[in-house]
Amino acid sequence: MIRLFDSLKSEVRPLDLREPGKVSMYVCGPTVYGLPHMGHGRFTLVWDVLRRWLTFQGYEVNFVSNITDIDDKIINLAAAQGTSEVVVASQYEQEWWKAMAKIGVAHPTSSPHATEYVPQMVALIEELVAKDIAYPLSDGMYFDTSRVADYGALAGQPLDSLRAGARVETMEEKRSPLDFALWKKAKPGEPTWPASFGDGRPGWHTECVVMSLGLLGEDFDLHCGGLDLKFPHHENERAQSIAAGHPFARHWAHNGFVMVEGEKMSKSLGNFTSLTDLLERTDARAYRLLVLRSHYRSPIEVSPATIEDAERALERLDSLARRFGLDQLAGDTFVTTSHLPTGASAGELAQSVTEFLEDDLNTPLAVAALFEAVSQANGLADEGRAVEAQPLAEAINTLFGALGLTLNSHGGEIDAESAEIVRLRDEARAAKNWAEADRLRDSLVKLGWIVEDSSSGTVIRR
């Protein structure tokens, strides 16, 4: 079984499943009030890779990731645009799924919306009220953090030191600056839902609790998200669930940030690149490869240079796919071990990749092993040892596919005119008419083709 760093226990430990063979995982999704940015791209890719890898290994993965469709920012944006929250949320949710499809992130098993779970949130808050853990203030219901013995466990510090570090005192009335809003009382013109403790709308943290427990059940296996959600968001989710008497996630995993020139990319700093923009101008696979080449807990530097670097590396993989006529895997389908070819070299490669990934999802080492295998397969083929090279190339394809990276063996549709030039060039080459052959190659290049000679003649691709 894979070993992962558990943010709660601060150690790498085997993923301890509630039920053998089945993985229940929850990934905190986006609040839909803007285009997805590179940070969103990273977390979705990282957890998509884990999901695909577990599926590859034969686990049945129940992957839940929410859409937060009600929140202050959505309300503010709707007001600014003179439209409704529903319109804003659905518009950006569409953008979200478009980007996800493009980047090859498989759709979650379930993608619940916060607004579909309001009654459950109300019920949870009622449980907390009954236990005297929630208390009312003028503007809503608050959670009393002092009532949870190990509050601060995820943050890695005791409650007292967190309180001492509180930088801003937003609500003087709160018993502790760390106490957070479970429910916000209705304000004129804002969306509102009925509740026994006063109509209003939910605070942020409660939704993930009821959606994860509702779809995965108590004591589910793994809760994932960006490092910036660890505290306070995840701490507050955990606190609520446990305080209400519901065992929560068995394991917590957090991915590192996307950095721009050494600083965390974030909306508040304004230094973000939208994922939508990136996907319009580059091969979506380049970002996945970039993410795979660094460890999921490390920060990654994203810049035009690092993206181009990944695009070039991708070229090498695509060359392999063309040379060996590899099938295009991944995409919407999940690759499984049944896709692996038989044979010793394929088995050895799969085994070393597996060992690396099982050690806290060490994708950089796995990718390095795969690239080494690429050299090996090409070398064998150069020596004419196709029987050995072919299964190795197929194993590389399968294992990249298991990580969601599709190798592209198609050079593009060849139109009739280009095909005719290719035919003429092969004739010229057969006649050793090099000047004509070079002239025809130039015209192909002008048409946008990359021209390569092979044993079977001129091969062109885009």
Added chain:
RNA sequence: GGCGGCGUGGCCGAGCGGUUAGGCAGGGGCCUGCAAAGCCCUCCACUCCGGUUCGAAUCCGGACGCCGCCUCCA
């Protein structure tokens, strides 16, 4: 102020005491009519100062620099 992390070759990025990951870029060679692709070889490292050790990028101490969380954030 509290807590946590980081400083690796031209760039990205692994590494967890002994083996100069891997990719991209650069140089040389092989292959090719010439190219391209591919293969082989190669240049270029571990912020600094002490210490532990037969041996340290890796462990310990210190210095400097950087980053994150403690506030909405993936």
